Amino acid sequence: MIVITTHKNTDFDALASVMAMTLLEPEAVPIIPKSINPNIKAFLSIHKDIFQYQTPDQVDVDAVEELFVMDVNRWERLEGLQALRERDGLQITIWDHHMHAGNIDAQAIHQEEIGSTVTLLVRELKKERKVLTPMQATLFLTGLYEDTGNLTFSCTTAEDAYAAAWLIERKADLSIVNTFLKPAYGEKQKDILFKMIESANRTKLNGYKLSMSRVEIQGHVESLALVVRMYREILNVDAAFGIFSSNDGKRNIVIGRSNAATLNIGSIMKGLGGGGHPGAGSALLKSVSPDAVEELILNLVSGNQTSSIQISDIMSFPVATVDVGTTMQEIAAILRDKGCTGVPVLDNGKLAGIISRRDFRKIRKESNLKAPVKAYMSRDIITIAPGRSPMDASRLMVKHDVGRLPVVESGKVIGIVTRSDAMLYFYDQLPD
Numbered sequence: 001m002i003v004i005t006t007h008k009n010t011d012f013d014a015l016a017s018v019m020a021m022t023l024l025e026p027e028a029v030p031i032i033p034k035s036i037n038p039n040i041k042a043f044l045s046i047h048k049d050i051f052q053y054q055t056p057d058q059v060d061v062d063a064v065e066e067l068f069v070m071d072v073n074r075w076e077r078l079e080g081l082q083a084l085r086e087r088d089g090l091q092i093t094i095w096d097h098h099m100h101a102g103n104i105d106a107q108a109i110h111q112e113e114i115g116s117t118v119t120l121l122v123r124e125l126k127k128e129r130k131v132l133t134p135m136q137a138t139l140f141l142t143g144l145y146e147d148t149g150n151l152t153f154s155c156t157t158a159e160d161a162y163a164a165a166w167l168i169e170r171k172a173d174l175s176i177v178n179t180f181l182k183p184a185y186g187e188k189q190k191d192i193l194f195k196m197i198e199s200a201n202r203t204k205l206n207g208y209k210l211s212m213s214r215v216e217i218q219g220h221v222e223s224l225a226l227v228v229r230m231y232r233e234i235l236n237v238d239a240a241f242g243i244f245s246s247n248d249g250k251r252n253i254v255i256g257r258s259n260a261a262t263l264n265i266g267s268i269m270k271g272l273g274g275g276g277h278p279g280a281g282s283a284l285l286k287s288v289s290p291d292a293v294e295e296l297i298l299n300l301v302s303g304n305q306t307s308s309i310q311i312s313d314i315m316s317f318p319v320a321t322v323d324v325g326t327t328m329q330e331i332a333a334i335l336r337d338k339g340c341t342g343v344p345v346l347d348n349g350k351l352a353g354i355i356s357r358r359d360f361r362k363i364r365k366e367s368n369l370k371a372p373v374k375a376y377m378s379r380d381i382i383t384i385a386p387g388r389s390p391m392d393a394s395r396l397m398v399k400h401d402v403g404r405l406p407v408v409e410s411g412k413v414i415g416i417v418t419r420s421d422a423m424l425y426f427y428d429q430l431p432d
């Protein structure tokens with residue numbers, strides 16, 4: 001007998017992978033553990049006739065000669081098949097997208113770093129030109145979307161997106177997919193949001209309107225970040241914090257959201273041992289009382305007069321500058337050599353303008369290249385002080401449609417910050 005199985009607490013990717021494998025191995029018997037996620041239970045209660053399977057207790061384990069293990073590579077996560085662990089001559093094949101080492105000794109391992117296991121199976125189905133029913137396509141897409149967060153998690157690869165497209169072509173029903181994927185904002189989240197609003201503790205600190213709420217939660221609750229975002233929007237404060245504590249008060253998850261450019265949640269969370277980006281972040285504090293957590297946050301906010309990361313931290317320096325007398329031809333060579341798209345122009349050491357590649361569009365004929373830069377440079381220069389924040393720089397660049405800002409201190413250019421510096425900063429700050 002050939003069997004296909006997957007891990008306990010079966011999720012959609014696991015179920016989808018098992019069912020996809022049955023299309024490739026029609027002789028094999030799919031075995032689904034009895035412990036399955038609630039949304040899988042709901043799905044199977046409706047699709048029982050379409051996706052037939054057995055539970056481990058229905059299987060004659062002694063008769064098993066070949067085993068396919070989907071979405072997992074550890075024995076202890078399988079249900080009721082422990083006897084196979086010591087079986088000699090058992091043929092085992094693993095299909096998995098988790099890259100950590102396992103303890104199932106398989107003859108064939110299909111393990112790749114990809115968004116979902118079912119993506120690997122879709123590749124095979126495609127290759128073998130298998131025909132899918134819309135229900136099969138729907139189940140496979142649900143698995144793919146669950147593990148990739150609808151293709152938004154950072155584990156998502158281009159191949160996951162192609163596989164999703166292929167399944168949609170095969171008439172995967174998106175409204176069914178939506179119905180069965182756990183809604184991010186469900187009853188549990190609504191409950192927490194209401195409790196947060198009820199217990200909101202609003203203060204004004206350093207000119208910022210803040211709100212903080214403490215809620216006791218049991219176990220793991222998903223989408224708390226979404227709840228805190230809604231909470232901030234409803235209370236319309238500059239920054240909002242949710243402190244989610246376990247009932248013994250020993251484990252506190254802090255999630256913050258800010259709408260104020262100068263109040264960097266990422267650096268506040270860093271101060272608590274967590275992280276994030278300017279607008280949002282989180283931290284986990286163990287063995288600290290919720291009172292102490294609240295106190296810590298207030299201290300960090302009051303110490304946060306300016307953004308902790310300043311322009312001087314991300315700017316490039318020394319800056320290549322040119323004199324107003326430099327010819328356009330020389331400028332072209334400098335830009336090419338330095339690999340930059342623009343440089344500040346100085347007149348007697350003072351910032352007089354800025355010349356960028358864009359300005360070369362104004363050149364009509366060859367002889368123009370002999371003219372000095374002051375004829376072509378832009379004179380209304382937008383500068384920034386070294387103590388300002390990366391967010392301020394981005395705002396200025398968008399507002400004035402410029403790609404670089406000279407950083408000026410007491411009338412002198414000490415650096416330059418470009419669009420790509422700002423981009424690098426923000427992308428680096430984004431949590432995985």
Ligand SMILES: [Mn+2]
Pocket residue numbers: 013014071097116117147
């Ligand atoms: Mn998976």
